[in-house]
Amino acid sequence: MTRFTLSVLRQAFALALLTVLYFSAPASAADANLGRQKAMMACAVCHGPMGLASMPSAPHLAGQVPDYLAQQLRNYRSGKRAHEVMAVIAKQLTDDDIANLAAWYSSIKITVEPNP
Numbered sequence: 322m323t324r325f326t327l328s329v330l331r332q333a334f335a336l337a338l339l340t341v342l343y344f345s346a347p348a349s350a351a352d353a354n355l356g357r358q359k360a361m362m363a364c365a366v367c368h369g370p371m372g373l374a375s376m377p378s379a380p381h382l383a384g385q386v387p388d389y390l391a392q393q394l395r396n397y398r399s400g401k402r403a404h405e406v407m408a409v410i411a412k413q414l415t416d417d418d419i420a421n422l423a424a425w426y427s428s429i430k431i432t433v434e435p436n437p
């Protein structure tokens with residue numbers, strides 16, 4: 322084989338590899354809109370429709386960093402973080418639910434102001 326053929330083959334191989342890598346990327350990116358729909362049904366009663374808690378013992382979730390939210394939900398689900406109510410709720414969430422819910426709550430814009 323000539324040097325030229327080898328180089329063409331190498332390029333074709335690299336292209337094929339890139340194509341495979343591109344199309345095998347995870348199909349489901351977190352979907353904040355699906356997260357919002359889920360949150361309205363399963364979370365809003367305590368954490369408020371916009372992630373500002375509507376009951377005194379529940380924390381605000383609006384604007385929280387997504388990795389933290391997802392980690393806490395996984396911790397409740399696995400039992401690593403113990404809480405009677407959140408454990409029951411988190412056990413019903415799939416990995417996709419968790420990613421979507423984290424995307425939704427973190428997408429809510431919040432502003433903070435210092436006390437005058």
Ligand code: HEC
Binds near residue numbers: 366368403407410
């Ligand atoms: C019945 C009320 C109730 C419902 C419904 C509820 N939560 Fe909670 N949630 C709580 C309470 C109370 C806590 C505080 C638990 C603790 O002390 O660990 C909490 C804590 C959390 C935390 C940890 C926040 C932090 O700052 O560490 C996350 C995340 C969370 N909830 C997400 C959700 C999501 C997502 C849903 C819906 C799928 C949901 N919760 C539904 C009451 C609720």
